[in-house]
Amino acid sequence: MGLFGNFGGNKTITCPYCMDVVRKDSLRYTCKKCGTEYPSSIKVQSCKTKNCGGLLELKCPTCEKELPSMIFQFAQYIKFCIVGQTNCGKTNYITVMLEEFKQKLNKKMLIQPMNTETSDIQIENVDYLYNQKIELPPTPSGYLKPQLWQITDRTRYNKVKEAYKVYSLNIFDGAGEDYLHMTDDIRRYINGADYIFFLVDPLNLPAVRKQLGKSGANQNSSEELVNGMAQYLRMGFGLSAGKRIGKPVAVIFTKFDMIMELMGSAQITQENEAAFNGDYMRSDADAIDSEIRSWLESIGERYFLSALETNFKKTRFFGVSSYGHAPTASGVGTLMPHRVLDPVMWVLADKKIIK
Ligand SMILES: Nc1nc2c(ncn2[C@@H]2O[C@H](COP(=O)(O)OP(=O)(O)OP(=O)(O)O)[C@@H](O)[C@H]2O)c(=O)[nH]1
Ligand SMILES: [Mg+2]
Ligand SMILES: [Zn+2]
Ligand SMILES: [Zn+2]
Structure with missing residues (x-):
């Protein structure tokens, strides 16, 4: 089972910190190093920008806390x-x-x-x-x-x-x-x-x-x-x-x-x-x-x-x-x-x- 990817079939996720229900397609991964954004449907774990390779993080748009990658x-x-x-x-x-x-x-x-x-x-x-x-x-x-x-x-x-x-x-x-x-x-x-x-x-x-x-x-x-x-x-x-x-x-x-x-x-x-x-x-x-x-x-x-x-x-x-x-x-x-x-x-x- 890959770390990223849309399993579960739900269209929304619930943020475990602020309990906000967020649409999956509105979520973005952000590179911790260069800040490049990626849609939440990507299947990679690190930044694809040339020479970057930074880790991607997923943040709740409401409370800004980092979401567990398993959330999907x-x-x-x-x-x-x-x-x-x-x-x-x-x-x-x-x-x-x-x-x-x-x-x-x-x-x-x-x-x-x-x-x-x-x-x-x-x-x-x-x-x-x-x-x-x-x-x-x-x-x-x-x-x-x-x-x-x-x-x-x-x-x-x-x-x-x-x-x-x-x-x-x-x-x-x-x-x-x-x-x-x-x-x-x-x-x-x-x-x-x-x-x-x-x-x-x-x-x-x-x-x-x-x-x-x-x-x-x-x-x-x-x-x-x-x-x-x-x-x-x-x-x-x-x-x-x-x-x-x-x-x-x-x-x-x-x-x-x-x-x-x-x-x-x-x-x-x-x-x-x-x-x-x-x-x-x-x-x-x-x-x-x-x-x-x-x-x-x-x-x-x-x-x-x-x-x-x-x-x-x-x-x-x-x-x-x-x-x-x-x-x-x-x-x-x-x-x-x-x-x-x-x-x-x-x-x-x-x-x-x-x-
Ligand atoms: N006899 C008995 N005492 C227990 C048991 N579980 C907890 N206690 C006692 O109850 C006291 C409080 O336990 P906690 O789990 O810390 O209680 P709490 O509700 O989390 O307390 P706060 O976080 O301060 O609100 C401790 O001194 C324990 O020794 C049990 O199963 N049997
Ligand atoms: Mg306690
Ligand atoms: Zn990057
Ligand atoms: Zn949140």
Whole structure:
């Protein structure tokens, strides 16, 4: 598969940085050395001007950022935004989910970083967790780099194009405290996302704390937690107050290891083995969703549920644990991730990429 050339058949591309949809025929390669421009349909990688040979770069006409050269090959774009309060487990979840995806699904789907920024972040975070076995530092405030990943579907080979189907996965994970104020960048990421991953630390829900015999010191109500986030997302989507949010929302309980004992023998306490084969088990996903809903109701978190219902049209519950156990003073130990792929499998199935 050549580096350049128009695969995918789409007439437009989506800039992963500013989310602008740009017509392919309006894109130009520019020589980094002499500035000569070339149409985006050329099949060469270096400047043809006499004695130049400079590298060609493709820039987004809107935000001027350099676009990954793979951008033409995407059959589909999947964009999601991770939101959640400070310290709720966002960065750990993303790191472990991507690493598990890479390790467990590589026979069917190959996941690769699209640029060095993305690969540097992941290499560093994986080193912390899997090699040094220590906790990740909090995400710095104002951190606004999207992670750009591509998924090559090894099961779908197009003989005519001599290419596998490739999907782009665009993840935006900011710092929790940044969700208190809206910037133009965050607005673009939220507005451009197809799915929202709303991560919730179950210990931020008063009724859960009560179940675990933990004091409820200065905890906001569950309703405030949901309303605050919904209000923020509405700003991102440009929706007026009170309007329900239509984009599908995965409500993901993190640190599930902390509440596993409260779930008895429910299905959620079992690992989802089908995910490791790249399969989506609708019956399992439905069971998890209803188990969590009825558990929340049974412990008295009805307000959390009704606040979600009032603010969002489509929600789906998940329970994950990035570590599989609580960290100790000496670190995170050997990770035993639990159901971290479930939300992504749901997205891939929703996009009809897997069955
Ligand atoms: N018990 C348990 N604790 C976890 C797990 N995942 C994360 N944590 C803890 O939760 C804390 C926050 O994790 P992060 O992933 O940094 O949270 P974040 O949402 O990215 O935080 P900010 O970037 O500061 O908003 C860390 O101290 C972790 O030790 C888990 O699976 N189980
Ligand atoms: Mg973080
Ligand atoms: Zn040149
Ligand atoms: Zn752009």
